[in-house]
Amino acid sequence: MVYYLFFDNRALGGSDGLYINFKPTVALGSLVLLDLDNNRSLYYLTLGMLLLVYLFLRRLLWSPFGRALAGIRVNEHRMRAIGFGTFGHKLCAFTLAGALAGLAGYLWGAQSGYINPELMGFHMSAHAIMMVILGGMGNFAGAIVGAFTFEYILHVLKDLPTVGGVNLGKHWQLWMGSFIVLVVLFARRGVLGLLQRLTAGKSTGTDQHG
Amino acid sequence: MADTLLHAERLTKRFGGLAAVNEVSLQLWRDRIHAVIGPNGAGKSTLANLLSGDLPPTSGRVLLGGQDITGWSPEAISRQGLGRSYQKTNIFLPFTVWDNVFLAAQSRDPQQPWNPLRWLRPASASRAARARCEAALELTGLATRRDAIAATTSHGEQRQLEIAMTLATEPQVLLLDEPLAGMGQAEAEQMVALLLRLKKDHAILLVEHDMDAVFALADHLTVMVNGQVIASGAPAEIRSDANVQAAYLGEEAH
Numbered sequence: 001m002v003y004y005l006f007f008d009n010r011a012l013g014g015s016d017g018l019y020i021n022f023k024p025t026v027a028l029g030s031l032v033l034l035d036l037d038n039n040r041s042l043y044y045l046t047l048g049m050l051l052l053v054y055l056f057l058r059r060l061l062w063s064p065f066g067r068a069l070a071g072i073r074v075n076e077h078r079m080r081a082i083g084f085g086t087f088g089h090k091l092c093a094f095t096l097a098g099a100l101a102g103l104a105g106y107l108w109g110a111q112s113g114y115i116n117p118e119l120m121g122f123h124m125s126a127h128a129i130m131m132v133i134l135g136g137m138g139n140f141a142g143a144i145v146g147a148f149t150f151e152y153i154l155h156v157l158k159d160l161p162t163v164g165g166v167n168l169g170k171h172w173q174l175w176m177g178s179f180i181v182l183v184v185l186f187a188r189r190g191v192l193g194l195l196q197r198l199t200a201g202k203s204t205g206t207d208q209h210g
Numbered sequence: 211m212a213d214t215l216l217h218a219e220r221l222t223k224r225f226g227g228l229a230a231v232n233e234v235s236l237q238l239w240r241d242r243i244h245a246v247i248g249p250n251g252a253g254k255s256t257l258a259n260l261l262s263g264d265l266p267p268t269s270g271r272v273l274l275g276g277q278d279i280t281g282w283s284p285e286a287i288s289r290q291g292l293g294r295s296y297q298k299t300n301i302f303l304p305f306t307v308w309d310n311v312f313l314a315a316q317s318r319d320p321q322q323p324w325n326p327l328r329w330l331r332p333a334s335a336s337r338a339a340r341a342r343c344e345a346a347l348e349l350t351g352l353a354t355r356r357d358a359i360a361a362t363t364s365h366g367e368q369r370q371l372e373i374a375m376t377l378a379t380e381p382q383v384l385l386l387d388e389p390l391a392g393m394g395q396a397e398a399e400q401m402v403a404l405l406l407r408l409k410k411d412h413a414i415l416l417v418e419h420d421m422d423a424v425f426a427l428a429d430h431l432t433v434m435v436n437g438q439v440i441a442s443g444a445p446a447e448i449r450s451d452a453n454v455q456a457a458y459l460g461e462e463a464h
Binding site: 056059062064065066067068070071074075077079080081084085086092 | 262264283284285288289293294296300301302303304305309312313314316317318319323328329330331332333334336375376378379
């Protein structure tokens with residue numbers, strides 16, 4: 001729905017999208033503190049944001065608000081019976097998620113210098129969900145690991161060679177889809193779960209020897 | 211009476227043409243256990259749902275500590291001082307016993323969304339909530355089981371946990387829906403002892419099937435059949451009431 005709102009909106013560039021023509025910088029007078037046209041600054045800013053958001057969410061998870069959300073996920077009915085206004089908690093959670101997505105959108109815009117309605121379409125949402133599934137659901141680190149894994153695999157698949165007249169790289173979505181299906185079937189807790197299982201297997205192995 | 215904590219007046223709930231609860235009135239006092247009995251489908255649980263706000267009444271009103279709470283949400287009624295336990299165990303199965311009760315205890319901390327500490331400080335930092343949680347576990351005899359995952363505890367322990375969560379919200383009125391359901395003899399005796407202890411500080415409404423327990427505990431009995439109150443009075447009166455024997459107690463003997 002939001003997609004169509006922006007698709008037909010002249011002010012925001014309609015279906016052609018919008019170029020961001022000014023440099024995203026932080027300057028104090030003539031002293032430039034942060035210049036996001038510089039790839040290195042953008043990289044460190046993004047890394048910093050990732051760390052900050054990760055730490056913030058970790059704190060939030062164990063805060064009274066985070067505990068209440070966990071309770072709502074398990075048993076909303078009982079949460080109301082013991083006195084929690086669950087609507088407000090859920091509204092807060094969605095607002096927070098929206099704000100963090102906005103931050104991600106800002107960084108995306110600063111990186112590419114170009115935005116269009118496609119970014120709000122199904123593909124982008126699907127990518128985000130695939131990242132989470134790949135990394136391991138119900139876990140912040142899983143989402144981060146998933147994002148890196150997804151982007152890495154994307155690059156590998158897009159660079160696949162042409163074999164016998166068929167350009168394998170052009171059909172990367174097919175390989176990506178198959179890969180996700182395999183992950184869901186054989187590693188339900190994602191790449192992170194797989195890594196944990198491998199390291200756990202190793203440590204119990206040495207325990208037996210010792 | 212001055213100490214009426216809960217007053218229901220002509221409460222009615224209709225589902226289509228069926229009156230599941232029809233013009234039921236009752237009063238609860240501190241230090242008294244009021245039991246509601248009746249055959250299956252008599253409307254006992256619907257009555258409990260009307261009092262706790264899980265269902266809005268079609269007509270009638272409910273006063274809790276003098277405040278009209280008719281049509282309030284369950285969370286608002288809980289905050290006003292009514293604690294409810296459920297017939298079908300309604301707990302947080304994947305959490306530990308402690309976390310179950312702590313969530314309930316935490317709900318009574320002042321809500322300060324503008325205070326950043328509420329978002330960044332661990333929930334367990336609240337001393338008041340910890341104290342409420344410990345007191346509730348102590349009372350219900352679950353103190354030694356605090357680290358057990360709720361799903362792995364026995365049925366009796368889950369029923370105790372149900373009560374502990376309710377107590378952690380420090381209610382004045384307790385609404386207990388079949389706390390003895392599915393319990394063995396020893397567990398039931400423990401629960402009866404617990405209810406007698408709780409009676410001192412609470413007004414208790416007990417919805418119960420177990421007749422031995424009801425007659426051992428209740429100071430006042432209300433008998434419901436088909437959504438209607440057919441008798442109300444002291445246990446001895448109810449026992450000898452001809453209507454009740456015909457409609458309910460006699461039925462059990464068959």
